[in-house]
């Protein structure tokens with residue numbers, strides 16, 4: 001049997017953390033077993049679905065690298081198929097028209113509540129002989145009365161629901177449009193899904209979906225309902241807890257592999273291993289190891305992982321993402337040092353790509369002002385002497401590499417009888433505008449000789465003109 005999984009988002013917003021985790025689990029399971037991962041857009045709710053949201057979801061999947069083998073399929077393109085199967089169920093007596101008015105249904109519910117019964121449709125139209133003139137009917141699925149539905153959920157274990165607890169679900173509205181639970185079932189059937197991995201907010205739908213699948217003569221998929229994600233306060237993760245959109249993490253300077261690594265560990269574990277490359281995830285992941293209880297979202301851990309990936313990923317790869325962030329700061333990275341070199345110099349001290357980009361602007365663009373505190377401390381009258389000496393010796397330096405730059409700075413300090421910091425800090429403020437940067441010899445090596453000298457000149461001028 002070929003494993004076939006799917007991710008089936010409703011396009012009513014962005015790709016959020018919970019959805020991305022479900023997608024990742026489904027993708028990993030398919031990849032692990034050499035199976036097929038299907039993307040299905042559940043856009044039947046015409047009022048809430050938007051093209052913008054579809055794009056946001058596709059963009060999120062692409063950014064995370066969760067490539068799908070089939071799809072995206074759109075439910076709105078499949079209405080003829082749903083209608084044909086609704087007709088088939090009607091013809092076979094497995095579904096029926098219901099003409100009950102809203103008033104009738106309200107009265108039914110009130111009477112049941114008065115009797116302290118659970119409100120449910122009592123099936124009165126199952127036996128109605130003639131249509132009611134002028135009333136467009138809905139179609140209800142005739143749920144079995146007897147027996148029970150058994151779900152051997154791969155995460156939650158056995159769940160048993162008696163059919164007497166389920167009522168006859170509406171599968172087509174009075175305008176003929178199919179309802180959510182029906183379209184999911186038809187799609188899972190037609191797309192030959194073998195494993196339905198989804199959030200456990202859908203667990204109550206599953207017995208109904210199973211009964212409809214059986215009525216359509218389908219083989220049942222296996223189900224795995226993944227527990228939800230909570231914020232630190234124990235409430236379901238929502239906007240209140242900060243970023244929940246995957247693309248917000250891109251904008252905030254996270255690498256996709258850090259987000260994936262974070263998501264895979266959110267509700268799944270493999271011993272006490274924390275760091276997983278994509279290949280290791282595929283190798284180690286298994287559905288039965290998904291936690292049985294809800295998981296708590298921890299932004300600090302995600303940040304820690306991001307720093308780990310900034311430090312240990314191929315700088316060429318990190319630079320690809322850094323370029324994007326530099327672009328957001330209106331910097332053209334071709335007009336300055338190779339971002340790969342910038343990554344190598346900056347990554348130790350930056351936890352996000354946003355931090356890295358902001359701390360690297362000075363490599364590409366002249367800064368407007370010196371950081372006030374840094375200038376007060378390091379660009380005083382006495383700094384000018386060292387800077388002049390450096391300007392002269394650095395201007396003549398060949399080759400312009402870290403080691404030779406280091407030697408010049410050390411020799412300058414020695415000849416002026418200063419400590420290394422007494423020369424290096426003014427130099428740092430002169431070239432970067434601030435008192436924080438990568439090691440100063442490295443900073444100058446990346447900035448280049450011409451720009452470095454020009455900025456030293458500028459600082460000397462600034463000190464001279466200050467009073």
Ligand code: GLU
Pocket residue numbers: 007008009010042184197198199202
């Ligand atoms: N469209 C549903 C959702 O976004 C998922 C349905 C399913 O996975 O069966 O919550």
